[in-house]
Amino acid sequence: MEDAKPTKQSRLNGKEEAQPMKRNKQRVLMLSSRGVTSRMRHLMKDLECLLPHTKKDSKLDVKSQLYLLPELADLNNCNNCLFFEARRHEDLYLWAVKTPNGPSIRMHVQNIHTMDELKMTGNCLKGSRGLLSFDAAFDQDEHWRLTKELFTHIFGVPPGARRSKPFIDHILSFSILDGKIWFRNFQIMEKDPLQPEGPPTMSLVEIGPRFVLTPIKIFEGAFNGAVVYRNEEFIAPAKLRRAGPHTKMDRYRKKLFAAKERDERKAARALPEDEFSVPKVFG
Amino acid sequence: MGKALASAKLKAKPSSAKQLAQLKAKQAPKAKPVPVPVVEDAEESGSGSSESEDESRGEEESEIDEADGGVDQEGLKRLVDLLEDGEGLDEIAKAQLEALNNDEGSEDEDEDDSDDDEGGWEDEQAEEEQAQREEDEEGDEDESGSQEDAGDDDENMANAEEEAEDDKPRANPKAMKRMRELIQLDPTLPWTETLVTTWPETHEKIDPSDDLNREVSFYKQALQCAQKSKALAAKHSLPFTRPTDYFAEMVKSDIHMERVRSKLLDEAAAMKRSEEAKRQRDLKKYGKQVQVEKTKERAKNKKDILDKVASLKRKRAGGVDDLRDDEFDIALDETLKEDRPPPAKRGRAKGPEGKSRMSRSARDSKYHWGSGQAGGKHAKANNRESLDNFDYSRGRGGKGSSKGKGQGGGGPKAKKRLGKSRRHR
Numbered sequence: 001m002e003d004a005k006p007t008k009q010s011r012l013n014g015k016e017e018a019q020p021m022k023r024n025k026q027r028v029l030m031l032s033s034r035g036v037t038s039r040m041r042h043l044m045k046d047l048e049c050l051l052p053h054t055k056k057d058s059k060l061d062v063k064s065q066l067y068l069l070p071e072l073a074d075l076n077n078c079n080n081c082l083f084f085e086a087r088r089h090e091d092l093y094l095w096a097v098k099t100p101n102g103p104s105i106r107m108h109v110q111n112i113h114t115m116d117e118l119k120m121t122g123n124c125l126k127g128s129r130g131l132l133s134f135d136a137a138f139d140q141d142e143h144w145r146l147t148k149e150l151f152t153h154i155f156g157v158p159p160g161a162r163r164s165k166p167f168i169d170h171i172l173s174f175s176i177l178d179g180k181i182w183f184r185n186f187q188i189m190e191k192d193p194l195q196p197e198g199p200p201t202m203s204l205v206e207i208g209p210r211f212v213l214t215p216i217k218i219f220e221g222a223f224n225g226a227v228v229y230r231n232e233e234f235i236a237p238a239k240l241r242r243a244g245p246h247t248k249m250d251r252y253r254k255k256l257f258a259a260k261e262r263d264e265r266k267a268a269r270a271l272p273e274d275e276f277s278v279p280k281v282f283g
Numbered sequence: 284m285g286k287a288l289a290s291a292k293l294k295a296k297p298s299s300a301k302q303l304a305q306l307k308a309k310q311a312p313k314a315k316p317v318p319v320p321v322v323e324d325a326e327e328s329g330s331g332s333s334e335s336e337d338e339s340r341g342e343e344e345s346e347i348d349e350a351d352g353g354v355d356q357e358g359l360k361r362l363v364d365l366l367e368d369g370e371g372l373d374e375i376a377k378a379q380l381e382a383l384n385n386d387e388g389s390e391d392e393d394e395d396d397s398d399d400d401e402g403g404w405e406d407e408q409a410e411e412e413q414a415q416r417e418e419d420e421e422g423d424e425d426e427s428g429s430q431e432d433a434g435d436d437d438e439n440m441a442n443a444e445e446e447a448e449d450d451k452p453r454a455n456p457k458a459m460k461r462m463r464e465l466i467q468l469d470p471t472l473p474w475t476e477t478l479v480t481t482w483p484e485t486h487e488k489i490d491p492s493d494d495l496n497r498e499v500s501f502y503k504q505a506l507q508c509a510q511k512s513k514a515l516a517a518k519h520s521l522p523f524t525r526p527t528d529y530f531a532e533m534v535k536s537d538i539h540m541e542r543v544r545s546k547l548l549d550e551a552a553a554m555k556r557s558e559e560a561k562r563q564r565d566l567k568k569y570g571k572q573v574q575v576e577k578t579k580e581r582a583k584n585k586k587d588i589l590d591k592v593a594s595l596k597r598k599r600a601g602g603v604d605d606l607r608d609d610e611f612d613i614a615l616d617e618t619l620k621e622d623r624p625p626p627a628k629r630g631r632a633k634g635p636e637g638k639s640r641m642s643r644s645a646r647d648s649k650y651h652w653g654s655g656q657a658g659g660k661h662a663k664a665n666n667r668e669s670l671d672n673f674d675y676s677r678g679r680g681g682k683g684s685s686k687g688k689g690q691g692g693g694g695p696k697a698k699k700r701l702g703k704s705r706r707h708r
Contacts, residue, residue: 022469024476049534103462115535118546125525126532131478133508137485142456146463153466156477167525168478168516173505178491186505190524202513204506207534220458228455228462 024158029073029099031057032084040092042114044084046209050172050185051154052127053161054082063087066095066223073099080154081222084109091237094213095223096150102221105147107181107213108234115208122187122205124170129157130185131168137176143218143229144176170207179233181213475519480508591618 028051032044036059048056055076060069063085073081083095092112097104113120124130132155138148155172157164168188175182186204218229273280468477482504489500516523535543595618599611639646652661700706 022472022476024468024472098466101465103459103466116539118543121543121547123533123535123540126534128525129478131480131509131512133480133482133505133512135482135485135504137487139481140485142459142463143454146459149463149467152468152477152479156479159476165531166522167529168512168521168523169525171505171509171512173501173508175486175501175504177486177489177497177500180491182497182501184501184505186502186509188509202506202510204502204509218459220462226455226458228458230453232453 023160024156026053026080026153026156026158026161027076027078028054028080028082028154029057029069029076029078030054030082030084031069031072032059033063033086034059034061035089036084036086036092037089039112039114040084040086040109042116043092043109043112043209043211046115047082049126050130050170051157052163053157069097070099070222080150082154083223088238093216096147096154097222098150098153099222102219102225103146103150103228104219104222104225105150106216106219108216108237109211109213110180111210111212113208113210117208120206120208120210122170122185122207124187124207125165125167127157127161127163128165128167128169129159129161130155131171131188132156133171133173135175138174143215146218146229147181147215148174171204179214179231181215183209183211183213185209473519474515475521478512480511480515482508588619 030044030048030051032040036044044056048054055078057072057076060066060083066083069081069083073079079099081095081097081099083097085093085095087093092109094107094109095104096107132152134148134151138144151174155174170185170187173184173186175184185207187207189203189205190200192198192201192203214231214234215229216231216234217227219225220228484504486497486500486504489497491497513523515521533540592615595611595615599614641649
């Protein structure tokens with residue numbers, strides 16, 4: 001939320017007293033529902049240590065009482081909320097919410113890779129402010145624009161956030177591909193590690209985590225409100241699993257169908273009784 | 284995973300659509316009646332799990348909401364219609380809005396300030412109205428979400444509800460735009476407040492299942508943005524590069540980074556090892572190939588010679604019979620000479636200039652007639668002395684008593700002849 005109040009700095013600076021400096025003040029409440037798996041929990045942990053302006057809270061017990069969350073955020077002095085909703089111990093949904101008045105975006109999280117994986121070799125200061133990078137597709141549709149704005153609030157570390165450090169050494173990139181948001185986090189290396197004395201060339205090394213978000217719905221309020229956007233292409237993972245090609249039901253149905261067809265075939269192929277058949281001749 | 288899921292999604296789409304259609308047909312009469320919560324409640328009361336308790340609590344709530352909203356539901360409906368029409372806003376709506384306003388009080392002070400213009404009114408009204416509407420909808424949402432676990436009937440119900448939702452518009456760009464403008468950060472904020480950069484390109488042309496290209500594209504985006512950001516940071520005099528003597532806690536601990544490094548080293552070592560093994564294998568294969576080729580060549584040569592001999596024999600047999608064996612041999616030699624490598628030189632070895640390596644005197648002493656200890660052609664032949672000499676112990680031939688050669692007089696010069704294996708080294 002923007003704050004028009006004069007900050008400490010501007011008060012100290014006599015010159016800027018006349019025009020109070022505007023600050024970007026964001027705090028994010030981060031919590032999950034009950035029933036998250038370790039991988040989801042680790043993802044949360046990673047995000048928490050990347051974003052020093054988050055406040056982590058304990059798991060929310062009941063998924064149906066999401067209306068509690070804006071209150072909870074308010075209690076924690078937060079104006080954003082990231083809620084990880086786990087379903088069936090396998091599907092993860094992410095609510096990115098601007099509290100208390102909305103909007104809120106519900107997304108499906110896929111392809112989670114956490115920082116623990118040894119493939120990602122980058123590293124960065126804990127609490128350094130990360131750059132945010134969006135691709136041009138975020139400016140094309142209204143719902144993407146809204147998403148971008150919200151992500152700017154949630155994933156951008158405001159200056160002077162508690163526990164934040166003064167230098168910049170990583171970049172969070174959001175890219176839209178295939179109707180999904182792909183999240184990557186890279187370390188910025190300004191020197192070639194092989195030639196530290198050579199000319200400064202910037203290169204990136206992935207730190208992690210990485211995940212893919214599929215927006216499902218955008219609500220007008222915080223965890224409630226009118227649906228202002230709905231992703232038609234999204235099919236709930238449970239439904240997908242149910243519609244999988246090799247369910248037991250399908251196999252059984254196929255078997256039944258085959259048996260029925262076989263019977264019909266048999267009946268159709270039965271020959272009429274021959275005039276020289278044994279019972280006719282000798283009967 | 285994402286790939287597989289995406290493709291699965293693509294594949295599954297028609298089937299699920301079909302399912303939906305079936306469900307729709309099944310559920311069409313059921314889905315029409317609006318007061319869902321009541322029906323739900325009746326069903327819920329049957330099951331006694333803890334979840335259903337939560338459920339029913341949520342249920343009560345939504346019912347309460349229903350009751351609240353039930354007072355002027357008609358008006359609300361009209362409002363909804365009007366809103367969905369778009370701009371249209373008439374006195375009735377305004378009046379109702381005011382009534383609602385009195386109920387709810389002022390939520391947002393900024394809003395109230397800007398309420399003078401009609402747009403502001405509309406926003407306010409839309410918000411409140413939608414808040415009302417959504418309370419119902421949220422109830423539905425939650426139900427559909429939590430009931431998915433329950434059973435088939437409930438699932439069908441959920442689907443039916445989704446079907447019912449299908450009638451509503453997919454996206455409401457106007458509302459989204461309004462919301463965005465509401466929450467938007469002040470555009471006059473300096474860049475250092477947000478650190479946001481936008482890449483001017485999109486990833487449209489990338490195939491999402493092509494891992495390498497996709498990651499390269501993301502990398503490109505991040506790199507360009509990082510470079511742009513560095514320039515911007517320099518402009519805003521924001522410290523960017525971390526000085527080398529600045530140490531602080533990192534995101535990944537030293538232990539973790541050590542693990543990462545050791546894994547990298549392990550990988551490199553494994554790669555090296557496998558490459559070495561591959562090289563050795565290739566070498567071995569090559570060596571074997573050479574050997575095989577050699578044996579083949581030898582076999583071929585032999586076969587050629589035999590063929591030639593055979594053909595020559597045939598020629599001779601068919602033609603002139605009166606040739607003698609010697610002539611045949613000569614002819615054979617001549618035939619074979621053509622393709623046989625020049626035979627190793629027989630006879631005495633010649634020096635580089637074609638001269639004999641042995642001098643005249645050496646040859647004379649070796650090949651001359653007459654006997655004598657100096658050698659010569661009859662050096663080994665017995666003479667009188669040797670005939671009488673029965674001393675086998677020394678001298679040439681002394682040892683060869685078994686052969687019965689009592690050759691004496693070997694003299695002091697005669698050396699002991701080594702065994703064959705030691706002579707031909």
